[in-house]
Amino acid sequence: MGYQALYRVWRPQQFLDVVGQEHVTKTLQNALMQQKVSHAYLFSGPRGTGKTSAAKILSKAVNCEKAPVNEPCNECAACRGISDNSIPDVIEIDAASNNGVEEIRDIRDKVKYAPNAVKFKVYIVDEVHMLSQGAFNALLKTLEEPPKHVIFILATTEPHKIPLTIISRCQRFDFKRIQPQDIVGRMSQIASETGIACNDQAMHIIARAAEGGMRDALSLLDQAISFGGEEVTVEDALTVTGSVSHAFLGRLAKAIYEKDVSHSLQILEELLSMGKDPSRFIEDMILYFRDMLLYKTAPSLSDSFERVLADPGFKELAEVIPADHIYGLIDNFNKTQQEMKWTNTPRIFLEVALVKLCHQERTTDAPSGQVEELKQRISDLEQQLNEIREKGVAVTSEEKAVARPKAQRVSGKAYKAPVGKITQVLRQATKQDLNTVKGRWGEVLEQLGQQNLKSLAALLNGAEPVAASSSAFVLKFKYDIHCQMAMDNSRFVEAMAAIMQQITGRRLDMAGVPESQWQQIREEFLAVQHIDSPDADVKQESDPFIEEARKLVGDDLLEIKE
Known part of the structure; x- marks a missing residue:
């Protein structure tokens, strides 16, 4: 066969070669050594991160003649046969082109047959999210309970498109984007073993352009080798990736800061004439200023730079440009990048953005003389404010002293109990009627709850009947606000009367009185009335012993018997 691409020649043959996925490879190696290999796996992650390669390595490791091993030997007949695809027991299926029900049914029919050459039959289904709904349904039962000699490995870049019933039957491993330094390390190893001369900075440029994919990085490296010789x-790496050189970015950043519109537009024209993509260019500018901001705030994180090297020119420019200015540049370039996505003339947006940035700096920058004048005015205002505060302390204290009595006034209208109605009930009140109401009071509260009046029933917490006649009763509330809310609610009053009629057989109207007013109303009634009937609930008693007992325990706990 003729020339093979680097990513094919250097495809990982062991877990050790899978770069940047240690959380996956270590788990699989432990499972191999403990002989706890699952019947189904799901490998998900971005393209070029090693999903299919890890599946192929796992299929070799479980079938290696030296098993159990944490790495395939790549020397036995099983390992070599799986590597060159000569063993039919390891089947790779492209679900993008074999996504119908018939293909999955064929797998379901053949899966029960034992493998021919190795211990396990392994099905590697790539891009499994492309299967149809019917194909997923056909795969479901087989995937859940396959024969002991079968292992399924599903690989996908879009796991959200896979039914949850499939995911729940697999051990899921999420492959992450490979860090640029890991990609550079792998490319350095390949370059040293193949004898390719490659600049270290060029490899960093390629690694960052690959966006976390090792396959993309090796393809770009292959292209750069063909281009550079x-x-x-x-320069070869910049040309292949379409990126802008660090020197051009520094020149443009300096022109923007110096408000040189003509020079900045000239640099843009030069870059675009070299075939640079406007979208890639503005992305490079955003990352350049991001690196500059990172250098100003955390110089020790130079390894995290995306587009620059901390050379003397960059350091000098970073020291001059203030951080607030960098924030504004990043924000403006980011808005321009969003606008460029919906236009057919991105170059115009770039030119307008550069002109706007330079012009904005001219209008917002103030001469040093004006800055000093503003600082002096601020200092004078602060001094005047302090003097006003010192003078205002005594006045404020006097105002508070004068205003304090006014603040003690009670605002709002207090509830006034209906004295006439309560007095009428007291004239006709009997102990028997009061005991009847008290004895059925629990039923009253229960009826309120059953009639969806629980919020109103809460008002009766702490309330109790204190007097009753054949047609009405007096209900004493613990708090004034509860009494007012209850008596102002006509629905509540009507509901209480209806419940009383249902329970006692008589319609009893309710008269509410706060606890703070009940004692005074009762004493005034006793002072006026002279009732000698033994059936009366309340009566005036002139006995000094009774009066002394009333003072000690109160009327609520005092019961007088003839």
Whole structure:
């Protein structure tokens, strides 16, 4: 066969070669050594992160003649046969082109047959999210309880499209984007073993352009090698990836800060004439100023820079440009980037953004003389404010002293109990009627709850009947506000009368009185009335012993018997 691409030649053959996925490889290796290999796996993650390669390595490791091992030996007949695809027991299926029900039914029919050459039959289904709903349904039962000699490995870049019933039957491993430094390390190893001369900065540029995919990075490296010939330089990497060089970005950043509109537009024209993509260019500018902001706030994190190297020119420019200015530049470039997505003329948006940034700096920057004048005026205002505060302390204290009595006034209208109605009930009140109401009071509260009046029933917490006649009763409330809310609610009053008629057989109207007013109303009634009937609930007693007992325990706890 002719020339093979780097990503094919250097495809991982062991878990050790799978870069940046230690959380996956370590778990699989432990499962192999403990002989706890699951019947189904789901590998999900971005493209080029090693999902299919890890599946192939796992299929070799479980079938290796030296098993149990944490790495395939790649020397036995099983490992070599799986590597060159000569063993039919390891089947790779592209679900993008075999996504129908018939293909899955064929797998379901053949899965029960034992493997021919190795211990386990392994099905590797790539891009499994492309299967139809019917195909997923056909796979479901087989995936849940396959024969002991079968292992399913599903790989996908879009796990959200897979039914949850499929995911729940698999051990899921999420492959993450590979860090640029890990990609550079792998490319350095490949370059040293193949004898390719590659500049270190060029590899960093390629690694960042790959966006976390090792396959993309090796493809770009392969392209840069073909473009550059004997050695891969920074310019070769910039040309292949479409990125803008660090020097051009520094020149443009300096022109923007110096408010040189003509020079900044000239640099933009030069870059676009070199075939640079406007979208990639503005992304490079955002990352350049991001690196500058990172350098100003955390210089020790230079390894996290995306587009720059901390050379003397960059450091000098970073020291001059203030952080607030960098925030504004990033924000403006980000807005321009969003607008460029919906236009056919992105170059115009770039030019307008550069002109706006330069012009904005001219209008907002103030001469040093004006800055000093503003600082002096601020200082004078602060001094005047302090003097006003010192003078205002005594006045404020006097105002508070004068206003304090006014603040003690009670606002709002207090509830006034209906004295006439309560007095009428007391004239006709009997002990028997009061005992009847008290004895059925629990039923009254229960009826209120059953009639969806629980919120109103809460008003009766602490309330109790204190007097009753054949047609009405007096209800004493513990709090004034509860009494007012209850008596002002006509629905509540009517409901109480209806419940009383249902329970006692008589319609009893309710008269509410707060506890703070009940004692005074009762004493005034006793002072006026002279009732000698033994059936009366309340009566005036002139006995000094009774009066002394009333003072000690109160009327509520005092019961007088003839």
